[in-house]
Amino acid sequence: MSDLMNALGAYMDSAEGPCVVAATRVLDRELSSEMHRHARGQLFGSIKGLISVQVDDGVWIVPAIHAVWLPPHQAHCGRSHGPYHGWSAYVAEAACADLPKRPCTIRVSGLLREAVLRLAGFPPGEPPSEAQSHVCAVVLDEIRSLPAEAFGLPLPRDTRLQRIARALMANPADARDIESWADFGALSSRTLSRRFVAETGFNFTAWRQRVRLLRSLEMLAEGMSVTAIAIDLGYASVSAYIGLFRRVFGETPASYRLHLQTKA
Template identity: 35%
Template sequence: MAELISFLEAPPGDLGRLHRERLAWLEGTSGPIVALPSEYPDGYNVPNHHHSRSQLLHALRGVVLVTTQQGRWMVPPDHAMWIPAGIEHSVEMLGNVSMRSVYVTPDAIEGLPTRLRVVGMTDLMRSLIIEAVTLPAEPRPTGRTGLVLGLLLHEIPSLPEQPLGLPFPSDPRLAALCRRFVAAPSPHATIDEWADIVGMSRRSFTRAFHRQTGLSLSTWRQQACLFAALPRLADGEPITRVALDLGYDSVPAFTTMFRRMLGTSPRGYMRGSRDNFRVSNG
């Protein structure tokens, strides 16, 4: 629907201009749905911004980190991030990223998600997105274009949510603990230790943390460890090294956590992501 924009070889001074031009084009275009392809270099950061359309951000290759005031979300290969319209967010590339984004007007159909979430990609949805970025831009798509985009729209609400969000508490004391943990994650952090640091009872800490994040500390801690592990695994680091660096006593303990959170082993997860990327590129 629009020419692929590559930021891989663009001069640094042109990157901001390219983004501003794309956002301006996006705000000025019509129709309920727009699909855009992009290529980004490792370490590139899209500065804080928002748009009037909701965005389904899908990385065919590489890992993306989305940051908002509500927290951080990891988007590895074979996943997508749903960002509702108007949400301020920045995007950091972990590895070279091949991105495909679908932008949807909030009233395009009923049942679109109303909050930030990471979702798993189905084979059907992945194929629809890859096809959508090749279709001609039409304000009111008809024929085959209309059928592809219509089905894509109706598949969005049914995508399975994945536990790859990392919401931060609103209490500055709790948020500071979370930031320190993200910088040096460990599976051994306990409620009692964190409660003592902020001068709260175990019960008060547990209630406050869950109320402000929607998660128990145990679940939040596991998701933070996944945040640290996925980019390293995607870069091909040995599972043993990643597990031990994160403080796990053994690879089986790390694998148990990984399987509990994502439903598969680290090897199976990364193998599936590589296979999906090969399929998407024919």
């Protein structure tokens, strides 16, 4: 696997080679990376497990049914939660002209996943065959046509709000009320409320709720029980957590975890 990744690495910042190159990774431990960027665009997701990705103005928690698209030169970092089986596709900058201009999440179609896995099977370092070029075209068509979905957590731009947001991301169970958070950020509660909506599209309560739910996805992937998650994240009861999870994601936490564990 290391030889494959080394060979693939030669393409990440190069226009040479196929317009799309891909690889898969299987690890029995967590995978993490520092903030970095590539000259190529990148699409990546998981076959089994959960990943989180951060860019300058947002964070995504990405289950196996979604993938993150990053345009060329986009700074990002990421990590998996628990054992990781995932894939990445790198798109030459010239082929990104009609692909999304900003980072986004897309729901992965069966066709897209299979096309990426097929590309990962082609030997790196060799001139692209006609078959490989056809599969590249399928991947590009799928990225271009699949709908973007709001599955991330936008970060505010105001440095005072960012301080509050990052504190909540570090400890989603923090139960301070909005007045206390406003004091923490050195601004009025009215300004906090107004600017949070303007800069993230969520009111403060909804944003905090989303932090907890997305963190709960990570905890589910790490094998924690539903009861422990509800307690650790400060929900009033286990049933309150389950009910909110079902309203947002359309299934119970237990069902969602089963999908994470059995997705193949």
